[in-house]
Amino acid sequence: MTFTRSAAALGVAVALAGTAAGIAGCGSSSPSSSASSAPAKLVVWRMGGSVPSQVTWMNGVVGQFHKQYPQYSKTKVVVDWIPWGNRTTDWTNALTSGKGGPDITELGNTDTPGVASQGALANITSSVHSWSNGSQIIPGNLANDTVNGKVYAVPWFGGVRGIWYNKNQFAAAGITSPPTTWAQLVSDAKALMRKYPGTYGLGAPSDYTNAIVSFIWGAGGQVAVQQNGKWVAELNSPQSQAGIKFYADLYLTNHVSPAKYIGETELGTVGATSGGSNEDFALGKLDMYIDGPWAQSQLAAVSTKNESQWASFPIPSENGPNPAPAFAGGSDLGVWVNSTYKTAAFDLIKVMDSPANATTFANSQGFFPEFTSALSGGAYSGSAIMSGFAKAAAYTQISPLNSKNWATADATDNIIPDMMKALMQGANFTATVNKANTEMQNVLNTGSES
Amino acid sequence: MAQSIRSDHAPRSVPRLSGPGTARERLGTFVRRHKLAPYLLLAPALIGIALVLLWPLAQVAIYSFQNYGLAQITGVLPAQWVGFANFSTTFTDPEFWLSLRNSLLFAIVAVPLTLLVGTIVGLLLNRLGKKMSIFVSTAALLAWATPPVSASVLFYWMFNPDGGIVDWALARMPHWLVGGTDWAGYNWATNGPVQAYTMIAILVVWQAFPFVAVTLLAGLKTIPAELTEAARVDGASPWRVFRRITFPLLKPIYLVLLLLSVIWDFNIFTQSYIIISLGNQNEYNLSMYIYDKAFGFPPSYGLGGALALIFALILLVVTVGYVRASIRQGALT
Structure with missing residues (x-):
């Protein structure tokens, strides 16, 4: 039985070594020189x-x-x-x-x-x-x-992110102009689903902080504000809650977004190279898709069938007529x-x-x-895709997404994605938002959730 | 004078290895008297282990009491001793307990399942004829030999909401059989811990049972045929034969398999990392939680070190339990 003893010990040893070597495998060396010669x-x-x-x-x-x-x-x-x-x-x-x-x-x-x-x-x-x-x-x-x-x-x-749509589909569903309020956005999404059975109206992936913040801001809420040099989280203000609830309800009560986007980013699961809402939009399985104009080349790589009909409008605010502030x-x-x-x-x-x-x-x-000079002058009004995004670019916000601990809040601790996923899976609304709010405030101020 | 002293000392401090030198003999006596030979033979291996295992381990222990991270490596901030702060941060983080729960529940489900399937297949292999037995064990060992990464990617595809064969098949089955869920496009990986770990449990059991089966088969071959024959003659049912004869005789093997399975299943990282992917925090198990804390951005090697120590302690408890049980059974003598 000595064989098995050493086998078990080896199991532990390997487990330890795996973590140990992983953690410790970070020697430091910093070559510092400022060579004046031309680099190869x-x-x-x-x-x-x-x-x-x-x-x-x-x-x-x-x-x-x-x-x-x-x-x-x-x-x-x-x-x-x-x-x-x-x-x-x-x-x-x-x-x-x-x-x-x-x-x-x-x-x-x-x-x-x-x-x-x-x-x-x-x-x-x-x-x-x-x-x-x-x-x-x-x-x-x-x-x-x-x-x-x-x-x-x-x-x-x-x-900036806006909402991609297909002009032909809008016309066929009887939508004459892009929605400028949330109520219109949902009714248009439903109209598109009625016209195109089997498709979903508007993709709402839960791991999509950069779009979710637009809905928080679009109802007049804030993720967090700075007071006296300290961050105060405001995810649980009535306005922020309205935005969070609207986004979750795109799946929960309005059913215009499919269950499979829960836990996904707009590009699918983290690290995946296919199967996200972007692909579904390009294939015509999703009628409206939230992303920036930079998505075009990737969308076209999936399918160019509808490319000539693609267009964009800014993410609406709760009651219009101006768009929701877009994350810059x-x-x-x-x-x-x-x-x-x-x-x-x-x-x-x-x-x-x-x-x-x-x-x-x-x-x-x-x-x-x-550059300030390049943005003025209406250079973008001629393009169907760019004009919507150019409108959105006039209403932007970045704080607190540019704060020092934002990477921890969003990439390591996934505070907003976790909250949205839990809500879409039916968790208690107030408790979930309050928990995220506390975590957000702690991370932004100290870099740690608790 | 000076010269004679030097020549007097030279042989002692520099033992000559050739010729009829007394130094070599004295060294030999020293080694024999203190019974050093085994240690000398072990030394190269011990030095190797110390370098690749003990030193990193010591470093992890040191980091776990520091705020060691990327800023400390680049030198913009100094590394500071933070006492037990990393440990208290961990223990007050609800996500730590959530991932510990996920790991434990997974092991509780996957380990018995692995042993059960392994036992059934092992007993089957023992009954089969030679050719069939070789065929079945080869087929099973192929699953065992599949690299976990390939197997995970395979399962990821099979359970994929976009054209995965599992969703495709479930969507075509009648509702009374599979429930009213909309199976077409059902996202197993992100819909919750139960769904994700169902998928991972199938994968892990599929990969782990062959080892159990083949190990048990080896054990079964050592049971004298007369024992089972006598029991059957006395009219014992197959279940009774297994419970009264096979299982008691194979108990030491079962104990080993049980503890190895606990260690393996508690430890899984490859499968969960590929299938769940980072970002779905409510589905993290302990290894993914550690990975995210240690290597997420910004990385915190201090927190990761503390977590690694906690994780190691948990596994040590399992191992100590195993060693104690083995000694009591006299298995180690």
Whole structure:
């Protein structure tokens, strides 16, 4: 029986070693140098999947970079595509190992304050201040990238979520203009389901904080507000509760969203590459879908059958006529803290984020550039898809999604997704919202739920 | 003078390994007198274990009393001793207790199920003819040999709400048989712990029973045929034969299988990580909870270290129980 004893002991040992090695496998090393010579290559981490038009754009940028900075004419620019769901893992791995990190990384704008406070980004305050185009950036967006007075990233493009729909389907269901109140939104969703049996009217995935906040704000509520330097959560205010209840009821009482989206993000289960509400919309199984204009290339990759009919309108507020404030999403560019060539990296950022290049990029991908000059002038009213989003872009909010502990609140502790999932599964409304409210306030203030 | 002293000391401090040197003999005597030979032979393995196991373990223990995280690695914040803060945070977090409950309930369901199915198949294998027995055990061992990642992905597909075969089949069955649930597009992975762990239990039992069956088969072969024959002649039913003869004789094997299964099933991570995916916190088991706390963003190695220690202690209780039981049975002698 000695064999089995050692087998059991081995079982425990392996279990321990697994956790132990995993936890401890993080030696630290931080190569610090500021070489003045030209780098052989610069690594850029882009988020999402590689799209041909973005590759073409980047090739153009690299050409300009080589021309504008002859000292880097031999520098190779390597773009690595990081799926959004893997970004924090990849950043963490690069930081803990001190190896394999980028020189420049794209960041979601809600990521930047948290990532910067973890020490992942280089302080680029002086570079940004001496950059001629730096002063043209929309000031509020640059403030988002500033932690304790130091600038850690520059805004690259912005985007808002709206509601995608199919113009033909709206016409066939007798909907003459996009809804501007919640009551209209639900009745339109039901009208579409009657006209197209077997489809669902409006997708409401429970793990979709960035859309859920629009409904909280659209009823006049807030996730949390700052008072005397402390966060006060307001998820249980009557207005916030109205928004939360409306979203949950899209599944619970109005049945315009299917059960399978419970526990899913708008792109399906975390880490999955198929089967989300985006795919269902592209296939015509879902009539209305909440997402930003950036979704177009991925939607078209699923099916282009209805692409010519796709259009958008802003997420309505509870009683109209103005849309609900949309979460001001977007991406930033930062210089990685362990980059050997920080000057060269920022020089490349200056080319990527020049007003001309940033505008071309944003326009080609359905984003909005971060320069005040580019947004004014009604450049977007001509496009069916972009006009709705451009309207939504006029009503935006970001707080508290850009607070330092937001990553913990939303990505690690899943406070709003957990709350929404529990509600959709029939949990007691008041108790569930109150619990989420307490957790939210604790995490935003201390970084810990209790 | 100085030279003679040096030459006098040299042989003692540098034992010569060749020739008729006295140093080598003295070393040998020393080793023999203190019975060091086994330890010397064990030393390489012990050093290896210390490096890859004990040192990380010590580090985990150290982290568990610190606020060690990413900011401490990058150096923007200093690592601080926080006493038992990581442990108190853990014990006051309702999600910790929820995930502990999920892990326990899963083990309580999956372990007996594994042993039951394993026993039935083991008994069957014992009855089968040689060719059939080889065929069945090979088929079963293939399930056992499937890597957990592949098996989990396979089950994820089978139970997928978009075209998975399980939902497809359930939706085509009559309502009186499968209930009124809308099975087409039913999301097993995210609909709640019961649904998710039903799926994972089937997967885990399917992968674990062959080991139980084959181990029991080996045990069954050692039971003298006369015993069961005599019982049958006396008119004992098969159930009575199993309860009175087979089971008592195989009890030590059962104990081992039980404890190994508890350790394995309590520990599952691969299956739940792939099938449940991060984000569905009400479905986390303990290993997923640890993973999320330790490696989520921002990572907290302090909290993860504390959790790893708690987890290890829980498993240690199981192991101690096993060792005690084995000693009492004289199985370890």
